[in-house]
Amino acid sequence: MDSENQQRYQPSIALACLPVGNIHFSGCRNQCNSRNDSTDHSASEILKLLRSGQVLMVNSRRRNGLILYKGFHAEFAGPGAAVGSFYDRDCDWALPVGNLSLLTPETHEERQKAYLIRRQWIRLIKQITEKSQPQQRVQKILEQFEQYFDSQTVSQIPDEAFARLVGVLPQTANTVRSAARILEDID
Incomplete structure (x- = not known):
């Protein structure tokens, strides 16, 4: 069974397997527009993939994901979530989190499961945004x-x-x- 799963997950998108967890976001803390060149390259390539109309999914076997900037909000697509297709054509920017790996779902069932997982990630964020205090939302x-x-x-x-x-x-x-950093330094 494991060898069958390995074969099914082999066709990962090579570009998206770039190790992006070590990118330093200099100057990016307050402005989305000031990104470094290595971030621009991988994120713009990922953005092309998302807008291509192809259904992809975030590798569920890694701690990785995508923060998808859309208009005035962002969505998080975590492990197992579907990305691309009609969902993300309106995506303005894609920020990889962790060592990103995108896979192509092989079957209709895999695609359906990936869409359900994407919906779960959206529901998790929705639960957080229901907190009334902005500071509580950020903390959560x-x-x-x-x-x-x-x-x-x-x-x-x-x-x-x-x-x-x-x-x-x-x-x-x-x-x-x-x-939070100040509190960590005190401890």
């Missing part, structure tokens, strides 16, 4: 990401990405993150 999304990704990966995600995910200003995300 940070807790969710820190439970799943290592602290170095989470620290590289810009404030604007977290802010767009939960519907707050980037300054609010920055304030909550700064307070």
Whole structure:
């Protein structure tokens, strides 16, 4: 059974398997437009894939995902989630999180499962945004990401990405993150 799964997951998108967890987002904490060149290249290539109309899914066997910037908000597509196709044609920017790997679902069942998982990720973010206080929303999304990704990966995600995910200003995300760092230093 394992060899059958390995064969099914072999056709991963080579470009999207670039190790992106170590990219330093210099100057990207407060403005989405100031990205470094290596981030621009991989993210713009991923964006082309998303807009191609092809259904892809985030590899469920890795701690990885995509933050998809859309208009005035962002969505997170975590492990197992479908990306691309009609879902993401309106995507303005794609921010890879972790060591991103995108796969092509081989069967209708895999595609259906990936769509269901994408919907679960959307519901998780929706639950977080239902908190009334902006600081609580930022704190909760940070807790969710820190439970799943290592602290170095989470620290590289810009404030604007977290802010767009939960519907707050980037300054609010920055304030909550700064307070958390101060508390960590005290401990």
